[in-house]
Amino acid sequence: MSRVNTVLGPIPTEELGLVAVHEHIGYGMPGSELDTKWWRSPEQRYEETVPKLRAFHEHAEAYGGGTFVDVTGICNGRDVDYYRSLSAKTGVHIVACTGFVGGDTALPHFAAADVDYLTRQFVHEITVGIGGTGALAGVIKVGVSRGGRMTELDKRIYRAAARASLATGVPILTHLAIDAENAVAIFREEGLPLHRVLFGHVDDGVNAEKTRDVWIAEQGGRIGFDTFGYETELPDPPFWARPRRERLEHFLRFIGDGRITQVLASADANCSPLGWPGVKGHTVNYIFDDLLPDLRGAGLSEAAIRTVFVENPADFLTIQK
Numbered sequence: 183m184s185r186v187n188t189v190l191g192p193i194p195t196e197e198l199g200l201v202a203v204h205e206h207i208g209y210g211m212p213g214s215e216l217d218t219k220w221w222r223s224p225e226q227r228y229e230e231t232v233p234k235l236r237a238f239h240e241h242a243e244a245y246g247g248g249t250f251v252d253v254t255g256i257c258n259g260r261d262v263d264y265y266r267s268l269s270a271k272t273g274v275h276i277v278a279c280t281g282f283v284g285g286d287t288a289l290p291h292f293a294a295a296d297v298d299y300l301t302r303q304f305v306h307e308i309t310v311g312i313g314g315t316g317a318l319a320g321v322i323k324v325g326v327s328r329g330g331r332m333t334e335l336d337k338r339i340y341r342a343a344a345r346a347s348l349a350t351g352v353p354i355l356t357h358l359a360i361d362a363e364n365a366v367a368i369f370r371e372e373g374l375p376l377h378r379v380l381f382g383h384v385d386d387g388v389n390a391e392k393t394r395d396v397w398i399a400e401q402g403g404r405i406g407f408d409t410f411g412y413e414t415e416l417p418d419p420p421f422w423a424r425p426r427r428e429r430l431e432h433f434l435r436f437i438g439d440g441r442i443t444q445v446l447a448s449a450d451a452n453c454s455p456l457g458w459p460g461v462k463g464h465t466v467n468y469i470f471d472d473l474l475p476d477l478r479g480a481g482l483s484e485a486a487i488r489t490v491f492v493e494n495p496a497d498f499l500t501i502q503k
């Protein structure tokens with residue numbers, strides 16, 4: 183049986199429904215828990231998060247359910263017991279990740295670790311559990327550190343992720359798709375098929391011009407248009423903002439070239455950010471409130487929408503050994 187690891191246990195792939203593949207329950211930089219200014223109490227976090235997940239669940243019912251992939255890595259406030267409680271209360275499937283958002287968010291303990299150690303850590307979280315929760319990670323997060331080029335630590339994390347992916351069958355999702363030549367080289371050296379990797383953030387306002395999305399797709403990688411909702415039209419335009427129309431046209435251009443089976447889409451929003459004020463006016467429900475209407479308005483069929491939000495993520499997330 184094909185299955186996917188969620189925080190409440192493995193589920194059959196067919197039960198995923200509509201998938202938001204790159205989201206955050208609550209993301210914070212390492213150490214943000216020490217900041218007394220922005221830290222939210224458990225009550226505040228539930229209050230802010232539950233209505234968003236309930237709305238997501240209701241919207242997703244038309245697709246047979248909804249899955250929220252939390253790609254908050256180790257050291258960034260990942261809190262699996264909290265996710266389990268949210269999933270049980272709202273009915274949303276939540277997939278947690280192992281791995282790191284980027285080398286620059288790994289605390290010194292992990293930053294000093296070698297590839298073998300990191301591989302064992304990732305495999306443990308996928309096959310035994312995250313901390314003492316018993317919940318199994320369903321994806322591996324890797325990323326490019328600030329600065330635009332992969333650091334030596336980023337490369338160690340990518341290599342460990344490739345080995346953990348091959349050992350467990352769980353896929354890899356990247357933060358940023360810049361410097362992709364180095365990433366592709368590492369995955370090739372390790373023998374990981376590139377359809378097990380989702381290269382994320384090809385559409386963000388800062389990197390869209392320098393991201394070689396077509397080239398990555400030609401190599402066989404999956405492409406993440408996953409910062410929908412970061413718009414220059416917002417009153418307080420966030421980092422990564424881009425004109426709404428421009429991002430949409432980028433997406434339509436890309437899938438129009440016969441690449442729709444390689445594309446996944448998401449909003450990269452925070453339900454309740456940790457240690458920072460967060461992005462205002464943009465939640466995971468942007469997918470239903472704005473993106474799907476925009477796609478339908480542009481003439482995309484319901485079948486095409488299912489390909490992007492149901493079938494592609496199901497194929498990607500399914501454990502493949």
Ligand SMILES: [Zn+2]
Pocket residue numbers: 204205206253450
């Ligand atoms: Zn993210």
